[in-house]
Structure formats: structure tokens, C-alpha cells
Amino acid sequence: MENTMSLRRLLLSAVALAAFTSAASAETIKIGVTPGPHAQVLEAAKAVAAKKGLDIQIVEFSDYVVPNAALDAGDLQANSFQHQPYLDNQVADRKFKLVSVGTTINFPMGIYSKKVKTWDEVKSGASLAIPNDPTNGGRVLILLRDKGIIKLKDGVGFKPTLLDITDNPEKLKIVEVDAAQLPRTLPDVDVAGINTNYASQAGLDPVKDAILREDPKGPYANIIVVRTADKDKPWVKTLVESYQSPEVKAFIEEKFKGSVLATW
CATH class of the missing domain: 3.40.190.10 (Periplasmic binding protein-like II)
Incomplete structure (x- = not known):
């Protein structure tokens, strides 16, 4: 009996250690979004990313200016709230070193x-x-x-x-x-x-x-944006794959019923 209990304790300790090691090894990133669909869809992507060892912390902003400034300053690792023409305008005007790494959703105006x-x-x-x-x-x-x-x-x-x-x-x-x-x-x-x-x-x-x-087809697909220096880091690939997953697409279709469209 004592040997059995010892073995059980050992197994439980191994499971706990594995869970701790997995949690400790998970990479954490902060992503800026605007409230509403951007935040809701990213919550769905967060659940997928967690299974891949990427912990996403969602930070909400109430305007379109601060998320790029915060990202460029290093307070965020990514943002998800804008389309390419808006990013191009921000980069030209403010000299941000930011780049798109993948499309997300489209919101017809x-x-x-x-x-x-x-x-x-x-x-x-x-x-x-x-x-x-x-x-x-x-x-x-x-x-x-x-x-x-x-x-x-x-x-x-x-x-x-x-x-x-x-x-x-x-x-x-x-x-x-x-x-x-x-x-x-x-x-x-x-x-x-x-x-x-x-x-x-x-x-x-x-x-x-x-x-x-607005016609949903056009240049206004929203994008995931990171600092140019980070674009080739492994977590960026994990983030984009998690977002552009079947689970997230199904969530968008069920939740928004055509008002928000997946772009992949």
C-alpha cells in the first residue's frame, strides 16, 4: 500500500511539474484592440493560441491613435484594429516602424x-x-x-x-x-x-x-500589426496561425452573422 501511495504521489508531482513547466514556458504578449468585435474575435484567438503555448493579454483602447503609438514604443507586442490604408497613413505621418503580418476581419463601412x-x-x-x-x-x-x-x-x-x-x-x-x-x-x-x-x-x-x-471586397481588410523588428519572431507566426484558424472563423460566422467577415 505504501509503495502504491508513493507511486501515486510521484505521478501527481510529475503532472503538476509538467503543468507548471508548460505555464512557465508559455510566451506572453500584449495586443492592443478597440472594444467590440476586434476584442471579441481576439478572445477567440486567445483560446487557440493558449494551446500553442502563446499567452495573449488583451489591452483595449478607445481610439485609433494610441494603439500604434503604444506598439511603436514597445508597450505592446502587436495590435489588431486597423486596415492597411490607415496603417500606411500612420507610418507616413508619424514614422512608426510597424508592419502588417496577416489579415483578420473586414467591417464594411x-x-x-x-x-x-x-x-x-x-x-x-x-x-x-x-x-x-x-x-x-x-x-x-x-x-x-x-x-x-x-x-x-x-x-x-x-x-x-x-x-x-x-x-x-x-x-x-x-x-x-x-x-x-x-x-x-x-x-x-x-x-x-x-x-x-x-x-x-x-x-x-x-x-x-x-x-x-460598403462593398466588402476592397482594401479595407483589417490586419495584425507588429514592430518591423519583430515580424520574423516565432510568436508572430503562432499568433497569425491562431487567429486565422477554423475555430476563429466559425466563431466570427456564428457571432456576427454577416456584419463582420473573416478575410482568410
């Missing part, structure tokens, strides 16, 4: 209203709020152009500004607002172009509530 049900009801001279950052504000302008509502200068690329509008037959009064504040602004304007993550966070349904919606 939508135009919402508390006052009308369709765009045809929007009257001449209506007020339109758009994000005040060049990339996402330009994204709304491109959406309006593609729907035939305004005209833009030729060759404006992905970052047109209000100065690039060449024809505004509906005489829309366009105001620029911080992207995170647009849902709060919605009752005070006729229509607003709102990023899907902020719309969802405010209780809007991007599929049912948007009166205009």
Missing part, C-alpha cells in the same frame, strides 16, 4: 440614420457626419462616390478629403467627428458614416440598420 429609413429619404442640405481621420473619413467619401451621391477628383486614391469633392448635388453639409463619438452624434445629424466596430458597440446592426453599406 455603413451609413446610419435615426431620422430616415433609406437614402432616398435624405433631403437636400442634410447633415452628414464622417470620421475625422483621413483614412476612414475618406472611406465614407468613396462610399458616397461609389453610390453616385458625390463626385471626387480623379486619382484621389484611398484618402480623399472634403477638398477633393468636385460635385455635391445633394448639398450635403459634411462635418468631421472623432470616429468613436459618431454613434453619440447620430441623433444630432441626419446621417453618419460609422465604422462597424463602433456601430456594433452602440447597439446598431450593420446588416439591418445601415442605409448604405
Whole structure:
């Protein structure tokens, strides 16, 4: 009996030691996200990454500027909240040494209203709020152009500004607002172009509530971003594989039902 108990203790100790060693060897990284779908999808990826020995700590930010600054400064190891045109703009303006290592999800931009049900009801001279950052504000302008509502200068690329509008037959009064504040602004304007993550966070349904919606195919797939110096580190490959896993794709399809799309 004593030998049996000793053997049992030995086995239990071995199991505990293995668990401790596994936990101790897990690499920990901090990833910045914005609240809502980005954070929710990363939670699903976190569970997959844990099985691969990568411990993800999720840090939420309420704006689009700080996550890149925090990453560049070394306070984060990665972030997941932006698309390539926005990153390109940040790198050009702020000289960040950051790079994309994989795509994540796509949030088709939508135009919402508390006052009308369709765009045809929007009257001449209506007020339109758009994000005040060049990339996402330009994204709304491109959406309006593609729907035939305004005209833009030729060759404006992905970052047109209000100065690039060449024809505004509906005489829309366009105001620029911080992207995170647009849902709060919605009752005070006729229509607003709102990023899907902020719309969802405010209780809007991007599929049912948007009166205009961006074509999901395009350059606005969101990305995982790391410091350029880190892009070839083993944990980066593990992170991307964990995110782009069948488990995470199934979570996106079940959770968001078309309002958020997997890009892989």
C-alpha cells in the first residue's frame, strides 16, 4: 500500500511539474484592440493560441491613435484594429516602424440614420457626419462616390478629403467627428458614416440598420500589426496561425452573422 501511495504521489508531482513547466514556458504578449468585435474575435484567438503555448493579454483602447503609438514604443507586442490604408497613413505621418503580418476581419463601412429609413429619404442640405481621420473619413467619401451621391477628383486614391469633392448635388453639409463619438452624434445629424466596430458597440446592426453599406471586397481588410523588428519572431507566426484558424472563423460566422467577415 505504501509503495502504491508513493507511486501515486510521484505521478501527481510529475503532472503538476509538467503543468507548471508548460505555464512557465508559455510566451506572453500584449495586443492592443478597440472594444467590440476586434476584442471579441481576439478572445477567440486567445483560446487557440493558449494551446500553442502563446499567452495573449488583451489591452483595449478607445481610439485609433494610441494603439500604434503604444506598439511603436514597445508597450505592446502587436495590435489588431486597423486596415492597411490607415496603417500606411500612420507610418507616413508619424514614422512608426510597424508592419502588417496577416489579415483578420473586414467591417464594411455603413451609413446610419435615426431620422430616415433609406437614402432616398435624405433631403437636400442634410447633415452628414464622417470620421475625422483621413483614412476612414475618406472611406465614407468613396462610399458616397461609389453610390453616385458625390463626385471626387480623379486619382484621389484611398484618402480623399472634403477638398477633393468636385460635385455635391445633394448639398450635403459634411462635418468631421472623432470616429468613436459618431454613434453619440447620430441623433444630432441626419446621417453618419460609422465604422462597424463602433456601430456594433452602440447597439446598431450593420446588416439591418445601415442605409448604405460598403462593398466588402476592397482594401479595407483589417490586419495584425507588429514592430518591423519583430515580424520574423516565432510568436508572430503562432499568433497569425491562431487567429486565422477554423475555430476563429466559425466563431466570427456564428457571432456576427454577416456584419463582420473573416478575410482568410
